Amino acid sequence: MTTAPATAGRERRTSDVVVIGAGPAGLMAARTAKAQGLSVTVLEARRRVGGRTWNGLVEGADGKDHFIEIGGQWISPDQTRLISLVEELGLPTFSRFRDGRNVYVDPRGERHVYDGLDFPVAEKTDREMDRLIAKIDELTAEIDAAAPWEHPRAAELDTISFRHWLEQESDDPEAIDNVSIYIASGMLTKPSHTFSMLQALLMAASAGSFRNLVDEDFILDKRVEGGMQSVSLTMAAELGDDVVLGQPVRTLRWAEPDPSTADEKNGVAADVRNGVAHDGAAGDVVALTDDYEVHARYAVLAVPPNLYSRISFEPPMPREQQIAHQHISMGLVIKVHAVYETPFWREEGLSGTCFGGGRLVQEIYDNTNRGENLAGGAPGEEDPHGTLVGFVSDVYAEQMWALPEEERKAAILGAMAEYLGPRTLEPIAFFLSDMAAEEWTRGAYATSYDLGGLSRWGHLQNRPTGPIHYACSDIAAEGYQHVDGAIRMGEAAALAIAEREATDAGQPTG
């Protein structure tokens, strides 16, 4: 890996493929392209790889550093491409701690301890939740996660917000809050009235079914010992000097302007408003950073779609992309890490799993570390300290960031104590993941379309633009918004390029 020199002149590099972004998608694209015999340069804005996966540390009151996963961490059993990659890279995994009873806090603020997956709600609400989940799953089964816009009712399902769809179906607010948690605050991290039913169905279809999202033992199953960023760190180590850090791509030259679009009368220069012929084929690409100028035949744009507009495309992107990209935005969530001397909740027979639809902290899990990580530890051994992870989503996240630091901490710990009692108030270390403040992410967990955007623009998201191919978890089908989706998209983009090369050279792909 090269950390770029801070020189004024640009160093020239040439490769078959320039990959923009060294998150899991970009690194997988580079790894796959290399395995197909193509040369690559990966340009990464940050001074680290991994993007939204990030192995971190927090200092405790005990003076020791404790390991935290600032970004993405969990793997579910359906995420088979990530699972096989983790195995191939030789990274050990472990299961989330889930022994014991769970805690539910109802809309009146009453605390209930329960077993199994079903919230301890009134029988009527329980039946209503089951009915809503079954109905969502009937629709989910009709959705192709790779092309939700092709559903015969796509436009109609894209005009109604998830919240309004639930309210049309049910008059039980507790059932609505508890069902919406799994997609709104739990996944897209936007209020349920801001995205469509079609977007909600894509989220469910990408995980196999809505029922899979409801099942925390499924969706939050395993973690990588030492942290999920290790997947990217290991791929980057294999790629060596092909990865250049600290180099945001500022400009991407990608096509010849079409002279017929010039408008001399109004002083408009020629551009490519109508696109170019042969999307996906090789072209002349130049990626410019502050210190590098990379010449390539293909680009893989492996950054979240909300950041496409941070790059100056020369000529500008065709009009349909310029419009489409404005309808995609990041969600907002705070991942809360609280470290304790011991996992005290286990002494009370509790798993650490807590839910409360509509509350400040809506989900909590036991996130105690296992294995060797940045803070030490030994392979396979559990950290004696207990860690809780909680989530503060969308409007609550906005409210919390508006508070002074100590008030924010007190409010969040107070909300966590509603589930697990007064000992929750006294962590030895406390950390809030703040991906929205990160220039090269700007939100969490991922992006989604505004109302009506998916049916109108979704079909463009994976279609190459000239020699530019796209790869990111946020435009994935299976594994949408997850590391698995990033890996799948990176691999697919590189294979599409290799196939194109082979077709153009008249050879079969290897």
Ligand SMILES: Cc1cc2nc3c(=O)[nH]c(=O)nc-3n(C[C@H](O)[C@H](O)[C@H](O)COP(=O)(O)OP(=O)(O)OC[C@H]3O[C@@H](n4cnc5c(N)ncnc54)[C@H](O)[C@@H]3O)c2cc1C
């Ligand atoms: C708090 C949090 C918790 C999450 N939890 C989970 C989880 O438990 N399980 C799970 O599977 N997923 C989870 N995710 C989502 C997961 O982390 C992402 O889906 C995944 O990291 C996406 O990978 P990517 O490569 O597509 O994009 P990213 O990881 O965002 O990588 C994109 C890279 O592009 C770089 N970049 C951006 N602009 C430029 C530019 N102009 N030039 C050069 N480089 C640029 C960025 O710096 C970044 O490194 C979570 C995310 C967050 C934020």
